[in-house]
Amino acid sequence: MAETLPDDTLDVVIVGAGFAGMYALHSFRDMGLQAKVLEAGSDVGGTWYWNRYPGARCDVPSVEYSYSFDKDLEQEWNWTEIMAAQPEILEYASHVADRFDLRKDIQFQTRVASAAFDERSNRWQVVTEAGETFSARFCVMATGCLSVPNTPTITGQESFAGAVYHTGNWPESGVDFSGLKVGIIGTGSSGIQSIPVIAEQAAHLTVFQRTPNYTMPAANAPLKPEFLRQAKENYPNIRAEQRASQVGIVGYGFGFGGAENVEPTEEIRNTTAAERQRLVEEEGFLAIRRYADVALDEKANELACDMYRAQVSRVIKDPETAEALMPRDYPMGCKRPVIDTDYYETFNRENVTLVDLRKGGIERITPQGLSTAQGEYAFDVLVYATGFDAMTGALGKIDIRGREDVALKDYWDAGPRTYLGLQVAGFPNLFTVTGPGSPSVLSNMIVSIEQHIDWIAQCIADLDQRGAKTIEATSGAEDAWIAHVNEVAENTMFTAQSCNSWYLGANIPGKPRIFMPYVGGVGVYREKCAAVAKNDYEGFLLRA
Numbered sequence: 001m002a003e004t005l006p007d008d009t010l011d012v013v014i015v016g017a018g019f020a021g022m023y024a025l026h027s028f029r030d031m032g033l034q035a036k037v038l039e040a041g042s043d044v045g046g047t048w049y050w051n052r053y054p055g056a057r058c059d060v061p062s063v064e065y066s067y068s069f070d071k072d073l074e075q076e077w078n079w080t081e082i083m084a085a086q087p088e089i090l091e092y093a094s095h096v097a098d099r100f101d102l103r104k105d106i107q108f109q110t111r112v113a114s115a116a117f118d119e120r121s122n123r124w125q126v127v128t129e130a131g132e133t134f135s136a137r138f139c140v141m142a143t144g145c146l147s148v149p150n151t152p153t154i155t156g157q158e159s160f161a162g163a164v165y166h167t168g169n170w171p172e173s174g175v176d177f178s179g180l181k182v183g184i185i186g187t188g189s190s191g192i193q194s195i196p197v198i199a200e201q202a203a204h205l206t207v208f209q210r211t212p213n214y215t216m217p218a219a220n221a222p223l224k225p226e227f228l229r230q231a232k233e234n235y236p237n238i239r240a241e242q243r244a245s246q247v248g249i250v251g252y253g254f255g256f257g258g259a260e261n262v263e264p265t266e267e268i269r270n271t272t273a274a275e276r277q278r279l280v281e282e283e284g285f286l287a288i289r290r291y292a293d294v295a296l297d298e299k300a301n302e303l304a305c306d307m308y309r310a311q312v313s314r315v316i317k318d319p320e321t322a323e324a325l326m327p328r329d330y331p332m333g334c335k336r337p338v339i340d341t342d343y344y345e346t347f348n349r350e351n352v353t354l355v356d357l358r359k360g361g362i363e364r365i366t367p368q369g370l371s372t373a374q375g376e377y378a379f380d381v382l383v384y385a386t387g388f389d390a391m392t393g394a395l396g397k398i399d400i401r402g403r404e405d406v407a408l409k410d411y412w413d414a415g416p417r418t419y420l421g422l423q424v425a426g427f428p429n430l431f432t433v434t435g436p437g438s439p440s441v442l443s444n445m446i447v448s449i450e451q452h453i454d455w456i457a458q459c460i461a462d463l464d465q466r467g468a469k470t471i472e473a474t475s476g477a478e479d480a481w482i483a484h485v486n487e488v489a490e491n492t493m494f495t496a497q498s499c500n501s502w503y504l505g506a507n508i509p510g511k512p513r514i515f516m517p518y519v520g521g522v523g524v525y526r527e528k529c530a531a532v533a534k535n536d537y538e539g540f541l542l543r544a
């Protein structure tokens with residue numbers, strides 16, 4: 001193992017070169033700090049570097065899913081679609097890296113294995129898998145919330161004779177499915193985006209579905225030049241509205257470029273069955289967008305689910321397939337919303353078969369395909385669209401040690417504990433970006449990333465200004481914050497008993513069932529973070 005002497009000149013080690021790590025590097029360098037990024041991949045982009053599967057795309061309007069920190073960058077970049085596809089977002093990330101000369105301080109193909117706080121020097125010692133050590137005053141974990149692909153353990157997995165892919169780790173060279181029989185496991189966002197595109201290319205596609213999802217038509221379209229011009233003019237307002245909003249999205253892309261923005265205002269409970277039926281016939285799935293009470297009230301949610309299922313049966317020709325595609329056992333809105341392009345229509349194709357695993361689950365993977373309790377299915381290529389070990393996965397893979405050699409893994413044994421999603425008690429000078437306990441994955445992530453990095457940067461500047469060497473969350477503040485995070489999540493669809501989402505860790509066997517993100521809203525959360533800083537970093541302990 002190569003080992004270098006710790007470089008004591010570094011102020012900050014940043015782990016990860018997605019949108020969070022890139023902005024962190026830019027910000028810290030701007031403050032005159034010595035910062036270095038360590039990234040496992042061979043280029044910038046994070047999510048958009050790894051998730052190159054066919055159909056991968058953002059579901060936030062492009063003009064909103066972009067950095068706001070540089071006005072010239074905002075003006076010079078031209079998005080081409082209401083919601084950008086993966087190649088365009090990756091190109092944007094690359095453009096940002098070029099424009100701000102970021103790559104010179106990013107070490108690629110470098111996976112961090114451990115990070116330990118040395119109490120004598122008050123420095124973090126960050127060690128890579130290759131054995132290289134970096135020492136810095138601060139460590140910023142910009143490791144991503146959806147960056148550790150989850151491949152379920154299935155008997156016989158290694159015996160499959162064909163190629164195997166995971167949507168979250170797609171080959172850079174792409175995959176040509178022409179003439180091939182393909183099997184895909186998973187119908188979350190990644191499955192729902194990729195299934196229609198793979199079906200168009202493959203000779204045959206077999207979709208293995210364990211739980212049917214709720215998904216809305218994306219209504220994506222090319223951006224009209226006039227819209228883009230207006231958006232650029234309006235950027236100061238758009239950004240201000242995003243920051244004050246619930247989820248960091250204004251919906252600005254809709255209404256101008258093609259898709260319509262409908263403000264939910266009506267109460268579904270005040271409608272009759274006949275009215276709902278008529279609306280489904282006129283507007284399809286999108287009729288549900290009218291109703292404001294669906295996310296708040298169980299009965300309203302049930303009515304919306306009925307409308308949803310009515311539309312599934314209108315679109316799908318084969319009644320048995322339609323029934324299999326209808327979600328029934330959990331409320332709409334408890335999982336991450338999914339939007340799609342031609343998802344349901346794909347199941348009317350001759351070359352697509354849906355296997356409803358609720359009628360007989362997967363028993364084993366064989367050299368030729370997959371064996372279930374309801375029969376054998378043969379294919380040449382297997383695609384896992386089985387999601388991620390979300391929010392805590394990447395941190396759990398690094399051996400992180402705080403004061404008294406306490407391992408983060410042990411400290412989080414019963415579920416993640418943070419103060420504001422930014423720090424963990426006992427782990428001084430370690431910051432998590434969009435960590436559990438912050439709006440994070442419930443928001444437009446770029447808005448939340450910029451807020452976290454700005455807060456961390458200001459915090460470091462304040463510490464330096466007053467000569468403080470360390471900052472750490474107190475356990476009391478952590479307890480109070482966790483109680484608040486739980487309180488606001490109570491009685492929402494997110495925490496319904498019947499909900500098994502990755503927000504709750506329910507997709508990973510053995511993971512504690514805890515609702516991880518903060519549902520209080522982007523605007524409210526920003527105010528709380530700002531107040532904490534203003535109030536002399538209330539809830540944090542600063543030591544000279």
Ligand code: FAD
Pocket residue numbers: 015016017018019020021038039040041045046047048049051056057058059060065110111112113142143144145146147190394397398433434443444445446449
């Ligand atoms: P990431 O982009 O995940 O970057 C983290 C980086 O850290 C990765 O490059 C990884 O290689 C690196 N890393 C992790 N561990 C280590 C280690 N031990 N050593 C070295 N490097 C390490 N969000 C939205 O707001 N809107 C969307 O429409 C949206 N669409 C999405 C679509 C997909 C397919 C996925 C998977 C996620 C989507 N997200 C979306 C969430 C997305 O993850 C964020 O928007 C954003 O890109 C996260 O940026 P990040 O820098 O925090 O993390």
Ligand code: N01
Pocket residue numbers: 057058059060146152153167185186187188189190191192193208209210211336339357362385386387388441502507
């Ligand atoms: O992962 P998921 P994803 N046997 O966990 C199934 C973001 N994203 O990659 O529901 C059989 O949602 C599992 O079944 P079940 C977004 O935040 C955004 O699709 O557990 N099936 C489920 O169907 C998103 O939420 C976009 O019963 C198994 C699927 O695999 C997040 O990333 C696009 C199984 C996993 O769904 C994750 O989405 C893509 C098994 N053993 C991703 N194990 C946008 O559009 C798992 N499954 C913005």
